[in-house]
Amino acid sequence: MADYLRPLLYLALSLSPVLAHDNGLALTPQMGWDTWNYYGCDVSEQTLLMAAQAFITYDLPKYGYEYIITDDCWQAPQRNATTGAPVADPTKFPSGMKAVADQIHSLGLKFGVYSSAGKYTCGGHFGSLGYEQIDAQTYAEWGADYLKYDNCYNEGLAGTPRLSYDRYANMSFALNATGRPILYSMCNWGEDGPWNFAPVYLIPARLVRAVTYLTQTIANSWRISGDIYDNYNRYDERCPCTSMIDCKLAGFHCAMTRIIDFAAPVGQKAGVNHWNDLDMLEVGNGGMTYDEYVTHFSMWAVLKSPLVLGNDVTNMTNETLEIITNDAIIAVNQDANGSPAERMWKVPVASGGDLSLWSGSLVNNTFVISLLNTSPETQTVTVNFTDVFIDQGPSYQTGTYAIYDLWQRDSSGAWGKNIGTYTGAIPNVEIGLHQVRIWKAVPATTTSKRDTAEL
Numbered sequence: 392m393a394d395y396l397r398p399l400l401y402l403a404l405s406l407s408p409v410l411a412h413d414n415g416l417a418l419t420p421q422m423g424w425d426t427w428n429y430y431g432c433d434v435s436e437q438t439l440l441m442a443a444q445a446f447i448t449y450d451l452p453k454y455g456y457e458y459i460i461t462d463d464c465w466q467a468p469q470r471n472a473t474t475g476a477p478v479a480d481p482t483k484f485p486s487g488m489k490a491v492a493d494q495i496h497s498l499g500l501k502f503g504v505y506s507s508a509g510k511y512t513c514g515g516h517f518g519s520l521g522y523e524q525i526d527a528q529t530y531a532e533w534g535a536d537y538l539k540y541d542n543c544y545n546e547g548l549a550g551t552p553r554l555s556y557d558r559y560a561n562m563s564f565a566l567n568a569t570g571r572p573i574l575y576s577m578c579n580w581g582e583d584g585p586w587n588f589a590p591v592y593l594i595p596a597r598l599v600r601a602v603t604y605l606t607q608t609i610a611n612s613w614r615i616s617g618d619i620y621d622n623y624n625r626y627d628e629r630c631p632c633t634s635m636i637d638c639k640l641a642g643f644h645c646a647m648t649r650i651i652d653f654a655a656p657v658g659q660k661a662g663v664n665h666w667n668d669l670d671m672l673e674v675g676n677g678g679m680t681y682d683e684y685v686t687h688f689s690m691w692a693v694l695k696s697p698l699v700l701g702n703d704v705t706n707m708t709n710e711t712l713e714i715i716t717n718d719a720i721i722a723v724n725q726d727a728n729g730s731p732a733e734r735m736w737k738v739p740v741a742s743g744g745d746l747s748l749w750s751g752s753l754v755n756n757t758f759v760i761s762l763l764n765t766s767p768e769t770q771t772v773t774v775n776f777t778d779v780f781i782d783q784g785p786s787y788q789t790g791t792y793a794i795y796d797l798w799q800r801d802s803s804g805a806w807g808k809n810i811g812t813y814t815g816a817i818p819n820v821e822i823g824l825h826q827v828r829i830w831k832a833v834p835a836t837t838t839s840k841r842d843t844a845e846l
Contacts, residue, residue: 423458
């Protein structure tokens with residue numbers, strides 16, 4: 392049998408009714424916290440349990456945050472010598488992973504674990520390549536609700552979509568076979584275009600009872616770029632690509648606005664149950680200004696990236712807490728329509744940086760509009776509805792909308808102040824350096840459906 396058919400045969404023999412695309416998870420982008428950005432390899436059961444308790448103290452589940460995820464370096468030096476099962480470091484996790492998961496679950500939260508689709512993890516611990524079934528089963532027995540699955544030491548099994556697909560599909564099938572719903576977060580850095588291969592798996596009809604092919608996505612989310620670092624726009628040679636389309640070296644140390652640029656063309660590939668992951672949030676880690684962190688959080692939200700915190704949640708400033716609990720911005724991210732905003736235009740600014748306009752559809756015929764200024768100077772811009780509603784047609788472009796500024800509070804203190812009604816444009820918008828403006832647009836009058844002549 393050809394090697395590429397082995398994971399398909401395994402699925403045919405052990406097919407569960409729970410499929411990655413249909414596992415009831417990630418109907419909206421996942422929200423939670425991961426250890427890596429702040430703690431790196433300095434992870435322990437105390438790290439996780441203190442973060443879980445902080446979630447409750449700050450009432451973060453109220454806003455949708457639910458996953459507590461241990462990243463790399465939780466592993467013991469070796470696997471179980473008899474079974475090959477993964478084993479947690481007994482010094483870092485003396486109670487064992489199941490006990491930690493049980494304590495997290497007792498708080499009403501969910502537990503996530505990390506591995507890599509390689510011989511080793513990025514931190515040099517044992518990976519899951521060739522151990523997918525025993526690892527998935529062990530994670531399920533621990534009570535894991537989430538798997539972040541990295542890409543280090545992949546033995547050269549990359550370079551074409553098929554090679555990457557097979558490696559990541561093996562774990563998808565193994566997770567499905569456990570019968571436990573486990574959110575599957577692929578972290579392959581955009582290598583080989585996961586937005587193309589991760590939404591599909593194909594099972595030949597001779598292996599399962601299907602008319603021709605059964606098609607599902609193999610993951611609930613996938614990383615689209617090299618690792619983020621806590622910086623607004625610095626170019627770093629370790630993140631060399633100018634676009635992730637056909638990028639040959641995703642690298643790492645990718646500044647926040649570079650990842651926004653990477654995400655612009657691939658929004659069309661994301662949707663309910665399957666999301667483009669722009670990497671963990673850096674909000675609160677100290678490398679950016681307040682306005683830059685507002686941009687970071689806002690653009691991750693409108694692009695429908697998972698909102699996975701990466702700061703020390705046990706010790707947050709009021710500014711950090713204000714940003715990550717803006718429920719109007721979170722509502723855009725969690726909108727049931729599942730449609731990432733698209734970039735309508737991007738224009739350079741003479742002093743450096745650029746201005747860009749983004750627009751996205753929300754439920755109930757409402758919309759989100761984002762204006763982003765990466766330049767070092769304040770700009771004044773008229774936001775024309777011919778640009779915002781270029782995909783909706785003339786009846787929308789000439790319509791009247793109530794506009795809500797999602798970073799202003801109304802008289803009750805709630806995020807999302809109604810700043811008035813506008814027809815045709817929002818004129819003379821002043822936007823400061825490295826700022827973002829986010830609005831929700833609600834038709835003030837019934838907007839006609841598009842005429843066939845507009846299509």
